[in-house]
Amino acid sequence: MTSLYSRELEIAQLAVQRASILTKRVFHETSKGTVSKDDASPVTIGDFGAQALIISALKHNFPHDEIVAEEEATELRANPPLRDQIWELVRTTSLDDVAAEGLLGGGIKDADAMLDIIDQGNSKGGKVGRVWTIDPIDGTKGFLRGGQYAVCLALLEDGDVKVGAIGCPNLPVDDAAPLTADIGANATDDEGRGVLFSAVIGQGATSRPLKVGALAEGRSISMKPLTDMSNASFCESVEAGHSNQSESAQIAQKLGITKQSVRMDSQAKYGSIARGAGDIYLRLPTSKTYQEKIWDHAAGDLIVREAGGQVTDIKGNRLNFGVGRTLATNSGVIAAPKAVHSQVLSVVQEVLGVK
Numbered sequence: 001m002t003s004l005y006s007r008e009l010e011i012a013q014l015a016v017q018r019a020s021i022l023t024k025r026v027f028h029e030t031s032k033g034t035v036s037k038d039d040a041s042p043v044t045i046g047d048f049g050a051q052a053l054i055i056s057a058l059k060h061n062f063p064h065d066e067i068v069a070e071e072e073a074t075e076l077r078a079n080p081p082l083r084d085q086i087w088e089l090v091r092t093t094s095l096d097d098v099a100a101e102g103l104l105g106g107g108i109k110d111a112d113a114m115l116d117i118i119d120q121g122n123s124k125g126g127k128v129g130r131v132w133t134i135d136p137i138d139g140t141k142g143f144l145r146g147g148q149y150a151v152c153l154a155l156l157e158d159g160d161v162k163v164g165a166i167g168c169p170n171l172p173v174d175d176a177a178p179l180t181a182d183i184g185a186n187a188t189d190d191e192g193r194g195v196l197f198s199a200v201i202g203q204g205a206t207s208r209p210l211k212v213g214a215l216a217e218g219r220s221i222s223m224k225p226l227t228d229m230s231n232a233s234f235c236e237s238v239e240a241g242h243s244n245q246s247e248s249a250q251i252a253q254k255l256g257i258t259k260q261s262v263r264m265d266s267q268a269k270y271g272s273i274a275r276g277a278g279d280i281y282l283r284l285p286t287s288k289t290y291q292e293k294i295w296d297h298a299a300g301d302l303i304v305r306e307a308g309g310q311v312t313d314i315k316g317n318r319l320n321f322g323v324g325r326t327l328a329t330n331s332g333v334i335a336a337p338k339a340v341h342s343q344v345l346s347v348v349q350e351v352l353g354v355k
């Protein structure tokens, strides 16, 4: 008997795996083609290309599902050389396994079809029906720096995360490796790196080596039991503009955490705590107006919860993925093992003055 969401899980993981190949090619082979978006955040040919490949795989398998994806093709329609650079990558990226590539429906017809596919990620989201959410490259700044980044995909059903997959090409493949954002000085090959995290609601969380063909064997992951806060390690964003690092230092001190925070870009933070490499992930608001995006959290939220963690915002509320493209009703993120979450939450609220 096949389990619930088994097909969605398989397609999601293969789609993430294929898109990850494209991002690695961008990093190793080409200039990054970086352009600035309206909000001044960077986007590269890797972001656009990865989004095209993932949406194409989803539309082939689940043509009626909605898609909320980060990027859109307007810039590319006005910039044919950029479009052609992306098309060349998309056209020549496939899984190194005929059956797996076949499951994703193979390639895209032409450059114009690619632009239309990228724009199919424009759903408004919401709390009704099946909605996939895609962050083709999460942590673009980490990607550009040669640090951590992630290819993220999740399925929401009636606003609830049911399936999540996160590809982390630069994390150690070994779940027992120490928590670090460092990929090794002058690392030029992918030796020992690349992990694919996944989860299905009610079925636990898994990690497996990130491959370039068929899926590798997975193993079940869980958060580390944390009994003594002085041994805890917590992770946060590299970018001070994405999470308040001086408040997190005060919180850590009050909790009795003695280790320095580990700063890493992207949802690699969720994956790292889910496999017990780290313990706590704090994301503390830096502005009253910024709304977190659903594609930045959906897969990580499920993977951590399925690994035995609890994920809330700074008010203690579950993340609500059913209110549109953003987490408009939430503020910040606190992810921690269930047993200590309330302790962490109360210190966060004390330091931040949250009532």
Ligand SMILES: Nc1ncnc2c1ncn2[C@@H]1O[C@H](COP(=O)(O)O)[C@@H](O)[C@H]1OP(=O)(O)O
Residues within 6 Å of the ligand: 041, 042, 138, 139, 140, 236, 237, 238, 239, 241, 242, 243, 264, 265, 266, 267, 286, 287, 290, 296
């Ligand atoms: N002011 C902000 N507060 C929190 N997150 C932000 C802010 N500005 C951008 N981001 C998002 O944070 C995510 C990366 O998080 P991290 O720093 O933990 O890796 C990116 O998806 C980025 O969005 P964007 O893709 O638009 O740059």
Ligand SMILES: [Mg+2]
Residues within 6 Å of the ligand: 135, 137, 138, 139, 295, 296
């Ligand atoms: Mg992101």
Ligand SMILES: [Mg+2]
Residues within 6 Å of the ligand: 047, 070, 135, 136, 137, 138, 139, 140
């Ligand atoms: Mg992104």
Ligand SMILES: [Mg+2]
Residues within 6 Å of the ligand: 041, 042, 043, 070, 140
């Ligand atoms: Mg971005």
